[in-house]
Amino acid sequence: MPEAAPATRKATVTVTLKNGVLDPQGRAIEAALHGLGFDGVAGARVGKIIELDVADGTSRETVEAMARQLLANTVIENFRIEMP
Amino acid sequence: MKAAVIVFPGSNCDRDLADAITKVTGRAPEMIWHRETELPESLDFIGIPGGFSYGDYLRSGAMAARSPVMQAVVKAAGEGRAVLGICNGFQVLTEAGLLPGALMRNAGLNFVCRDVRLTVENSQSIFTSRYAAGETITIPVAHHDGNYVADADTLDRLEGEGRIAFRYAETVNGSARDIAGILSDAGNVLGMMPHPERLIEPEQGGTDGRRLFEAAMMALA
Numbered sequence: 001m002p003e004a005a006p007a008t009r010k011a012t013v014t015v016t017l018k019n020g021v022l023d024p025q026g027r028a029i030e031a032a033l034h035g036l037g038f039d040g041v042a043g044a045r046v047g048k049i050i051e052l053d054v055a056d057g058t059s060r061e062t063v064e065a066m067a068r069q070l071l072a073n074t075v076i077e078n079f080r081i082e083m084p
Numbered sequence: 085m086k087a088a089v090i091v092f093p094g095s096n097c098d099r100d101l102a103d104a105i106t107k108v109t110g111r112a113p114e115m116i117w118h119r120e121t122e123l124p125e126s127l128d129f130i131g132i133p134g135g136f137s138y139g140d141y142l143r144s145g146a147m148a149a150r151s152p153v154m155q156a157v158v159k160a161a162g163e164g165r166a167v168l169g170i171c172n173g174f175q176v177l178t179e180a181g182l183l184p185g186a187l188m189r190n191a192g193l194n195f196v197c198r199d200v201r202l203t204v205e206n207s208q209s210i211f212t213s214r215y216a217a218g219e220t221i222t223i224p225v226a227h228h229d230g231n232y233v234a235d236a237d238t239l240d241r242l243e244g245e246g247r248i249a250f251r252y253a254e255t256v257n258g259s260a261r262d263i264a265g266i267l268s269d270a271g272n273v274l275g276m277m278p279h280p281e282r283l284i285e286p287e288q289g290g291t292d293g294r295r296l297f298e299a300a301m302m303a304l305a
Contacts, residue, residue, distance in 0.1 A: 024193050075186045076233055
């Protein structure tokens with residue numbers, strides 16, 4: 001039997017805090033790394049990665065709309081999309 | 085005053101809020117589940133309670149803000165109906181775009197749960213007319229994400245338009261300009277992190293929250 005064509009593709013949305021938005025979690029991570037002896041760490045920022053399985057024909061614009069409407073809060077966050 | 089309280093999965097102050105409304109106005113609010121697409125007719129007041137709606141998944145208030153009932157709340161707010169969001173309710177209102185800015189993790193990273201002193205900044209709104217401008221009141225907070233963030237232009241606009249309702253009178257969570265509660269540009273939407281519904285009877289340790297509900301009732305009844 002022929003293999004069924006994959007019905008979905010991957011879309012990865014990376015959400016990061018905008019510059020200038022204080023990131024207390026990042027600060028705590030930076031301090032903990034210093035505590036472990038990693039003195040070379042000058043900063044840490046925490047973001048999130050959302051991996052989506054989307055229907056094959058899904059456009060980048062559609063994923064961008066998803067990011068704007070829900071995945072990122074554009075008041076405080078930036079996002080970038082990868083669709084290999 | 086015909087009131088409704090919205091209930092999301094994970095709301096945990098909905099009954100406290102309903103109780104406060106009932107005790108102050110003498111009329112119990114309707115409890116509205118998040119799957120509803122329409123609100124009861126001729127509502128005067130909509131309360132968005134505290135809690136951890138949808139487990140705070142993605143961002144506090146993010147999922148609730150996109151739930152079916154919030155479309156109806158946004159519409160009602162646009163019609164000028166009074167909307168009060170407390171704690172998680174404030175987070176939901178910013179996520180839904182009814183109030184500017186965002187609420188981020190507390191600067192100290194700790195969950196803060198204690199009575200805090202607030203300064204009443206605006207005593208002209210439908211929610212704050214029973215307070216005096218500049219008055220210090222005590223209301224409890226209980227939150228992890230109460231650190232109000234907005235760009236400088238937005239903060240200046242809020243200040244200039246008298247839309248900061250309450251400010252913290254002590255260090256609490258790192259909020260920009262010590263903002264504890266803000267009003268919409270039309271003044272009919274108030275979001276605040278402190279919990280006025282927890283202080284409406286002397287048995288609760290104070291009554292500083294009661295006047296907020298009295299003010300709303302006077303304006304809307």
